């Protein structure tokens with residue numbers, strides 16, 4: 001049996017970011033991840049385009065990995081929000097609001113790879129592929145049983161961080177409940193090649209079936225994220241190429257000329273999951289294990305990275321005074337510090353997902369008036385952008 005200060009379960013984007021942040025502090029860190037980096041990058045999840053808020057870029061800069069990411073990232077300098085077939089629209093320009101870009105778009109697989117390379121250089125014990133199968137809290141530590149290559153391993157840690165995603169088993173094993181909302185929708189993603197690309201521009205178009213986003217990628221391509229009821233999502237994924245392209249064109253319109261599909265399509269069923277608490281004895285939750293969001297506002301990872309930043313900062317302060325990383329006071333403070341940001345962003349994403357789905361006429365009218373008013377109201381634009389850019393004071 002080996003002992004470590006912190007065992008992180010789940011080496012996805014938030015787990016790996018936390019491992020890197022904590023390794024900087026000279027802590028003895030173990031990171032357990034069930035699926036190899038290669039498999040994660042080659043899966044549908046690796047193809048997700050992620051809009052990183054300015055605050056998240058700041059976190060990666062402080063972790064020292066932004067220089068390796070920026071050449072693969074595309075800045076968002078303009079945002080165009082509109083309602084298909086209706087009058088409402090809002091345009092946002094980064095320069096009007098005094099910023100260079102609202103955020104940056106990166107493919108999840110590029111971020112996974114850079115994080116994995118950085119973790120490998122930092123003396124973190126990486127157990128991968130290794131799956132946590134059991135945990136027990138005893139004698140001021142968590143005892144975790146893992147399976148790696150058919151062998152059973154035990155790690156004793158003073159703090160276990162669950163970064164094991166929306167279906168978190170750790171959350172269940174430590175008895176933390178969850179509230180859920182099934183949107184009855186699937187996000188269909190893929191890459192599109194537009195005939196007349198608009199560089200550095202993100203489009204959010206509200207269609208009769210749900211929101212359709214095109215995010216800018218290198219070489220004039222765009223990442224498609226199209227939210228539809230499950231049945232329609234299955235049906236468009238099964239369409240022959242030409243029929244799909246025609247369907248997409250009808251939904252998006254001709255703003256970028258003819259749209260060509262440049263990749264396979266992948267589907268992600270959408271559910272809101274929120275943990276009822278952020279900690280249990282010697283266990284903290286971060287990222288999707290704490291909150292899984294609708295992707296309409298592009299906030300899930302951004303919120304998870306702020307969990308990471310806050311937890312790492314608290315641990316530094318506490319350890320400088322010779323404290324125990326799994327102490328109740330640290331975990332309680334972590335939950336307190338994260339509650340406002342969680343309420344704000346989960347509420348915002350959920351409201352947006354519900355507001356932009358209905359097709360009932362009075363609601364469509366309200367939505368269009370809202371978009372029009374926002375277009376004419378500079379302060380409203382600034383508030384919306386500040387909300388989405390996710391900057392925070394890390395003290």
Ligand SMILES: Cc1cc2nc3c(=O)[nH]c(=O)nc-3n(C[C@H](O)[C@H](O)[C@H](O)COP(=O)(O)OP(=O)(O)OC[C@H]3O[C@@H](n4cnc5c(N)ncnc54)[C@H](O)[C@@H]3O)c2cc1C
Nearest residue numbers: 010012013014034051132164165287288298299300301302
């Ligand atoms: C279509 C789509 C678009 C999105 N767009 C955006 C966006 O633009 N901006 C944004 O901020 N967010 C976006 N998100 C959300 C973002 O992808 C997630 O919030 C983020 O990836 C969550 O990362 P995570 O590390 O917390 O969880 P996960 O990515 O779920 O990682 C959990 C990891 O834990 C591992 N694991 C699970 N159980 C165990 C176990 N027992 N033992 C060991 N390992 C285990 C899993 O293998 C997995 O690798 C989007 C999501 C979707 C679906």
